Amino acid sequence: MNYQFDFNFLQGNVGLLWDGLKVTLQLALVSNIVGLVLGFGLCLLTLSRWFFLRWPAQMFIEFFRCTPVLLQIVWFFYCVPMLFNVFIDPITMGVLALGLNLTAFNAEAYRAGVQAVPHEHLDASVALGLRPWQRTLYVILPQALRTAIPVLMTNGISILQQSALVAIVAVGDLMYVGKSIATEAYRPLETYSLIALIYFALSLPIAQFVQWLERRQDTALAR
Template identity: 65%
Template sequence: MNYTFDFNSVSFAPLLRGLVVSLELAAAANIIGIVAGFGLALLLMSPYRVVRLPFMLFVEFFRCTPALVQIVWIFYCVPMLFDVFLDPITMGVMALGLNLTAFNAEAYRASIQAVPKEQLDAGIALGLNPWQRVMYIVFPTAFRASIPVLLTNGIVIFQQSALVAIVAIADLMYEGKSLATETYRPIETFTVVALIYFAVSFPVTQIVGLLERRRQLLAS
């Protein structure tokens, strides 16, 4: 192979601008996923089938279809079907947030089912109404138990944010593609892009592993 590597041709300024956009998309999607995911989990656990069914279909749709298809569908079909026109960043946040909400709901549902009945009984004894029991007992307990999964899902959505490049959002991947086209250095450019994604994701995966080990020690 006669290829000569030249990493000096890779300009970091556009990549850093793209990284900021990627982080903004991931942060907004995580806020939506953490909050809406818990509400969705409660709806999935409704004793009424007529309430559960549409939300079960929502979860299964986002879990069983590719994220790329979801992003493209929301970008192109939502404006045509519902006459709703939003800026690309908002549409990107919506697509990623809905995807993350579906996955977080399943994590919350498992944690909610594991909340000790004694804690709920104590809340009833203290005179807390159902809403107060959810907010002061169920949510804190389920959230703590779900943190490792929520972090894992959060870093996955950061990685999946690269898919919004296909709809021309100037995220890290989009800037990388543009730079590779301009410099004719795709190997160097996409290697740097991959390393940036790794540099952001790896510390979070280590935190998840630490939390998992700590939880296993506390459980033993």
């Protein structure tokens, strides 16, 4: 291999990469907030005893789990304006597409956590006279969240990585900026390797924390 790496092209482009990174972090952070909040609400709908609430929630989950994320992003960017005559700025549209996708996956993580709550705890909350919303907020949510946290964080890492797909619709994230720089500087190997390292540096600490958290939970359950 005679290829000579040359990163001199980064001079003058660091600011562009930083701007792209900020967009990527914004997409990932807001999408995770949307997914965490809406995911729990969607989970409760899937566990409802009423069919007219449970069935649409389950179909929502299956749609986002069984279709490619790239297709979802393209559909939101091009089909929503055509169907509803609604025009939203690209970052907000990206958050909407990624956030709803994450909502579906987080709902399943929450559901597993809710189903793991001991029935004795629910019976005790009923005996104490807690209202349904109080049981949900003070008994079910804390225990379900504790069980679901590793999966929720793993889903968060995935949405950070999948946010790179918004580059296909010209959102100025890290991947889009990197693609533009690689095209202009004729240095795709250095550019894409650098972008991969940035995503790796962002994801690795979270992945390590998830592994530590899982080991801690396994140790607590073994006692």
